[in-house]
Amino acid sequence: MSTTKTPLLGLTLDELKAVVAEEGLPAFAARQLAGWIYGKGVGDISSMSNISIAGRKRLAEHHDVGLMTPLLRQLSADGTAKYLFPTHGGGRVETVFIPDGERGTVCVSSQVGCRMGCAFCATGQQGFQGHLTTADILNQVYSLPERERLTNIVFMGQGEPLDNLDAVLKATQILTADYGWAWSPKRITVSTVGLRKGLKRFLDESPCHLAISMHNPFGTERAAMMPAERSFALTEMLQILRRYDWTGQRRLSFEYICFGGQTDTDRHAREMVRLLGGLECRVNLIRWHQIKADATERCLPGMMTPADMTPSDEKRMADFRDYLNAHGVRCTIRASRGQDIDAACGLLRTKYQS
Numbered sequence: 001m002s003t004t005k006t007p008l009l010g011l012t013l014d015e016l017k018a019v020v021a022e023e024g025l026p027a028f029a030a031r032q033l034a035g036w037i038y039g040k041g042v043g044d045i046s047s048m049s050n051i052s053i054a055g056r057k058r059l060a061e062h063h064d065v066g067l068m069t070p071l072l073r074q075l076s077a078d079g080t081a082k083y084l085f086p087t088h089g090g091g092r093v094e095t096v097f098i099p100d101g102e103r104g105t106v107c108v109s110s111q112v113g114c115r116m117g118c119a120f121c122a123t124g125q126q127g128f129q130g131h132l133t134t135a136d137i138l139n140q141v142y143s144l145p146e147r148e149r150l151t152n153i154v155f156m157g158q159g160e161p162l163d164n165l166d167a168v169l170k171a172t173q174i175l176t177a178d179y180g181w182a183w184s185p186k187r188i189t190v191s192t193v194g195l196r197k198g199l200k201r202f203l204d205e206s207p208c209h210l211a212i213s214m215h216n217p218f219g220t221e222r223a224a225m226m227p228a229e230r231s232f233a234l235t236e237m238l239q240i241l242r243r244y245d246w247t248g249q250r251r252l253s254f255e256y257i258c259f260g261g262q263t264d265t266d267r268h269a270r271e272m273v274r275l276l277g278g279l280e281c282r283v284n285l286i287r288w289h290q291i292k293a294d295a296t297e298r299c300l301p302g303m304m305t306p307a308d309m310t311p312s313d314e315k316r317m318a319d320f321r322d323y324l325n326a327h328g329v330r331c332t333i334r335a336s337r338g339q340d341i342d343a344a345c346g347l348l349r350t351k352y353q354s
């Protein structure tokens, strides 16, 4: 569903000012546009009634809002909904809405595919197809059927957010700006495997929460699951993270998938405590859902494949959590959601393509 018109979605207030100047509209029309697009979520320029009819016509000659509805939806018995959205470049990305009582969380993607190649991830196994634009990222929020129910946005879908940082920072800026959705950055979490350059910039420029995909505290073992460890070691990442203040509004968490016998042993628990002791953070333990090992040729030498991995059992995860909590590292087990709808990212896109 690519279009020849330029989407207004994804433009900052300054960029909207440039658009209205170019189209011969008064400068204040930029804020009006932002109000319609980001405040009200209106998808049609002709409905923006406080902009003159002639102005709307001129805008619509070269622009559209750029909202695009999902192509597919899978609904879980627990209410979790997984969507396949088109992108402006002709790609497809997955977005998941997770209801939880009063809370509604959307898990957005930042890239089509991913080049990080994590061995346990269906998206990583599919390779990289391209970056999402800011409009593509925001579309997953603004065109989400459950948008009115949202309380949290997490960048934990397909792709590595720090590998597409310009677009991600611009999206979070618009979501939190007074001219945008005016959301608190406390409601937005960006998750990363850790990229040296992007991490530093994110820490310096973004007030949003940060989640590190850790999954193993030992460098050699982590590198066999996550190639990113080879260019930016977890130990170095932790040194950088310790230089920032995590006692205020911004929160630091570590995502940790429990693999039976491979990341959930007493040895791993002790190392987690050693690495994270004294750091203001929390650890979220995650159950892994087995994926098919059908693209193992993408794996680097020395890498594990999905066939080498099994999920932990409930008791082991509970013991791991209890050990961390007993030793001063806050830890919870994340509830598994949407298991009946191809919970692993990447599978809905694969299904659509086939």
Ligand code: SF4
Residues within 6 Å of the ligand: 114, 115, 116, 117, 118, 121, 122, 123, 124, 125, 157, 158, 159, 160, 193
């Ligand atoms: S886990 Fe995240 S960073 Fe790793 S391959 Fe999958 S999408 Fe990319």
